[in-house]
Amino acid sequence: MPPRELTLYTFAMSHFCEKIRWTLDLCNLPYVEVPMTPVFHLYSAWRMGGRGRTSLPILKVVARQSPTDFIQDSTRILSWLDRELGPCDLMPRCSLSEEVSAIEDRFDRIGQDVSRLLYAHAFQHDDKVLRFWGSSATPWQRQCLKASLPLVRWVFRRRLGLSRNGLRRADHQLQQALAWLDGRLSDGRTFLVGSRLTVADVAAASLLAPLACPEQHPVFSQADFKRYMLPGSATWLNDRPALRWVRRMYAEHRNALTEGAAATA
Ligand SMILES: N[C@@H](CCC(=O)N[C@@H](CS)C(=O)NCC(=O)O)C(=O)O
Numbered sequence: 001m002p003p004r005e006l007t008l009y010t011f012a013m014s015h016f017c018e019k020i021r022w023t024l025d026l027c028n029l030p031y032v033e034v035p036m037t038p039v040f041h042l043y044s045a046w047r048m049g050g051r052g053r054t055s056l057p058i059l060k061v062v063a064r065q066s067p068t069d070f071i072q073d074s075t076r077i078l079s080w081l082d083r084e085l086g087p088c089d090l091m092p093r094c095s096l097s098e099e100v101s102a103i104e105d106r107f108d109r110i111g112q113d114v115s116r117l118l119y120a121h122a123f124q125h126d127d128k129v130l131r132f133w134g135s136s137a138t139p140w141q142r143q144c145l146k147a148s149l150p151l152v153r154w155v156f157r158r159r160l161g162l163s164r165n166g167l168r169r170a171d172h173q174l175q176q177a178l179a180w181l182d183g184r185l186s187d188g189r190t191f192l193v194g195s196r197l198t199v200a201d202v203a204a205a206s207l208l209a210p211l212a213c214p215e216q217h218p219v220f221s222q223a224d225f226k227r228y229m230l231p232g233s234a235t236w237l238n239d240r241p242a243l244r245w246v247r248r249m250y251a252e253h254r255n256a257l258t259e260g261a262a263a264t265a
Contacts, residue, residue, distance in 0.1 A: 003063070003064070004063040005032075005061070005062040005063075006031035006060070006061060007031060007033075008021065008034070008059055009034050009041075010033055010036065010057055011035065011036060011056055011133075012035050012135050012136065012218075013133070013135075014057070015114060015209055016074045016111055016206075016207070017056055017057040018206040018209060020057045020059065020077050023090060023202055024081075027085070027088045029085065035135070036136070037145070038145075041056060045072070048060065048070040048072070050070065050072075051073075055072065056072075057072075057074055059077045061084075074108070075104065078091065078104070090198055090202065091198065091199055092193075096193050096194050099200070103192055103193065103200035104200055107203045107208070109173070110208070112160075112170075117167075118210055119156065119157075119162065120231070121228075121229060121231040123156075123157070129149070130142070130146055132219065132225070132229070175236050178236070178240065178243075181245070182240055185242065205249035208243070208246045210230075211237055211243060212246035213226055215251075216254045216255070217254075
């Protein structure tokens with residue numbers, strides 16, 4: 001197979017980007033991370049993704065004598081990695097693979113609810129949002145973000161569905177997912193599927209990391225993140241098996257955080 005250069009476009013604070021960063025690290029695949037600034041990412045992400053969407057992560061793949069490829073969306077990136085650079089131990093090709101995919105899918109949906117919960121709370125503290133968003137911004141980008149934040153906040157609230165009903169639904173779904181995970185772990189298992197780490201664990205742990213705030217993550221572990229992004233009113237977030245398991249996954253399997261994720265540290 002020809003050598004390929006991988007570039008991962010991310011936001012430092014994105015848990016979906018963390019899912020891919022962690023997978024690449026675990027698979028020992030070298031890559032360059034390019035942290036982007038929210039809002040300023042829109043045009044490039046839309047152009048690179050080529051799917052009418054602006055979300056990150058996006059993986060750029062450069063191979064000699066082949067056109068440059070851009071893969072947008074964490075699940076599509078995982079499939080590409082498995083297909084083109086696999087097999088990888090994280091993605092078993094056996095009877096367990098359907099269960100692994102189903103859990104990854106479940107937590108992808110929950111990842112959006114995690115974002116809703118965080119931003120509904122965080123938009124009460126504009127200066128903190130600006131600090132987290134602006135970690136890799138140039139000074140003028142920071143100025144623009146500051147000036148346009150009221151408009152950006154309005155658009156963001158609509159895109160994420162931060163209405164009262166939207167939030168009630170997100171809260172309910174999150175509680176259900178955490179209860180499901182508490183139950184899954186209640187037999188004392190270490191991994192969600194089978195007897196070794198798979199993308200089911202990486203997806204669940206990374207997408208819940210903003211709630212569990214593992215100390216290995218340079219953004220989610222910050223005191224300001226916990227104080228201003230996490231709603232203290234959500235008592236169901238209190239210490240519980242699901243969140244303890246996320247911290248354990250980080251403590252035992254996450255040791256190669258790159259500069260992009262550390263941009264705000
Ligand atoms: N289904 C997507 C979701 C990714 C996602 O929601 N990314 C957020 C950051 S956490 C994003 O890029 N939001 C900005 C945008 O969509 O323009 C995936 O799995 O990659």
